[in-house]
Amino acid sequence: MRTGLPPALAALGAALLLSAVEAEGMECLTRAEADIMLLVDGSWSVGRANFRTVRSFISRIVEAFEIGPQRVQIGLAQYSGDPRTEWQLNAHRDKKSLLQAVANLPYKGGNTLTGLALNFIRQQNFKTQAGMRPRARKVGILITDGKSQDDVEAPSKKLKDEGVELFAVGIKNADEGELKMIATDPDDIHTYNVADFESLSTIVDDLTINLCNSVKGPGDLEAPxxxxxxxxxxxxxxxxxxxxxxxxxxxxxxxxxxxxxxxxxxxxxxxxxxxxxxxxxxxxxxxxxxxxxxxxxxxxxxxxxxxxxx
The missing domain is CATH 2.60.40.10 (Immunoglobulins)
Structure with a gap:
């Protein structure tokens, strides 16, 4: 489980930290193919102002990857009471188009039914007809700010059983035990929990590095x-x-x-x-x-x- 900085410190430096991360950034340099599906909580508890911060967080992740049909594809589904696909994995064939879609992502509103949403991306997004490539690595990233109002254990297990590596990012009122249940093991790589939305800027680099390592997969280069x-x-x-x-x-x-x-x-x-x-x-x-x-x-x-x- 990764956590952000203490709330007071994170709030004080959030704008500076986020701008520094965006300015410096990081690149995931790999020839590997990966299909990454973002599952974003758009419930009422998030709020419109915080949802703008979530958009910035997602943009920072997108910036790290080479986007395209022969490299990394990123789709996005938003959920509350009823999940919906904002765009499929193969909808955006370059980084510029994908970043524009993130900037224009609308805020949904509703309740927090994470289990329903996990089933949704398994049935609707991780499919060849939705742009998934059979040989690409499959990665799912959940971003949520609360405890689910339905079961998450069975839906997350089904995704993992089908080869999807799951990351869970919790904010504010997210349930730590639930995040760990959803995410792939080990927890210290796949589970993050921060005190508030501003603190997302303190984990984005670490998350992106771990995502990059998942995209590349084991054996590309031997580590020291x-x-x-x-x-x-x-x-x-x-x-x-x-x-x-x-x-x-x-x-x-x-x-x-x-x-x-x-x-x-x-x-x-x-x-x-x-x-x-x-x-x-x-x-x-x-x-x-x-x-x-x-x-x-x-x-x-x-x-x-x-x-x-x-």
């Missing part, structure tokens, strides 16, 4: 292994890893404070298997991800944390 943190000072520490068995062009090292903050990254020569992170905050814990890279493609991350000394 055995992350070790050493030589800790109050402003730095060394990160070391073991190389993969296959050759790489370089490594990408990415790090950011566990408490929230700017994500930074740099490249490391393929002949090196360690580097020092400098200019860190004293007695602060950082998330560290190390990727193998070949040309513009990268592996799943080798994940860890490191903490500076006093």
């Amino acid at each position: 292994s055995d992350l070790v943190i050493s030589e800790r000072t109050h402003r730095s520490f060394r990160v070391s890893w073991k190389p993969p068995s296959d050759s790489v062009d370089r490594y990408k090292v990415e790090y950011y404070p566990v408490s929230g903050g700017k994500r930074q990254e740099f490249s490391v020569n393929r002949l090196k298997t360690s580097t020092v992170l400098k200019d860190l905050e004293p007695e602060a814990e950082y998330v560290v991800n190390v990727y193998s890279m070949v040309e513009k493609e990268y592996s799943e991350p080798l994940k860890g944390t490191g903490k500076t000394s006093k």
Whole structure:
């Protein structure tokens, strides 16, 4: 289960964080095909103002992918009492068209029947006649702000049994146990829960990275292994890893404070298997991800944390 920053801090910096994420962004560089279906809660509890924030959140996810019939397709269904397809998987053949559709997404209103909506996308959207490609990876992303008024266990199990990898993003009044029940295991990759809509900006990068890894699938590139943190000072520490068995062009090292903050990254020569992170905050814990890279493609991350000394 991933959570956002504390509510007061998230609210204070939401606009700045969202603009920074949009400005920097990230790209999911892969030749893999994937069909991603977004299932968006449009019930009355969301509200029109918050629904605009949800649109921005979805746009940020879309921006990361190469959209097209030979790459990633993204469809969207909105639900409350009665779910409806806003556009099918193959409706938008390029990123510009898809982003325009997201910007124009209307707010529905109604009750929260998540189980009904999960059945709907299985029966109506994850179908070849609706644009699904048989060999593409299948991913579903639920975005909801409340507890469902119907059963979600059976509908989510049916989707997973049919090969759909499910992510669940909960906001404000979402039920944590229900999110975990819906999402694919493990929870720490597929389940997110934030205190308010403004805090969506604090999880968008992490969610997008995990989505990208799901789209690429296992085995595209072997990741480094055995992350070790050493030589800790109050402003730095060394990160070391073991190389993969296959050759790489370089490594990408990415790090950011566990408490929230700017994500930074740099490249490391393929002949090196360690580097020092400098200019860190004293007695602060950082998330560290190390990727193998070949040309513009990268592996799943080798994940860890490191903490500076006093």
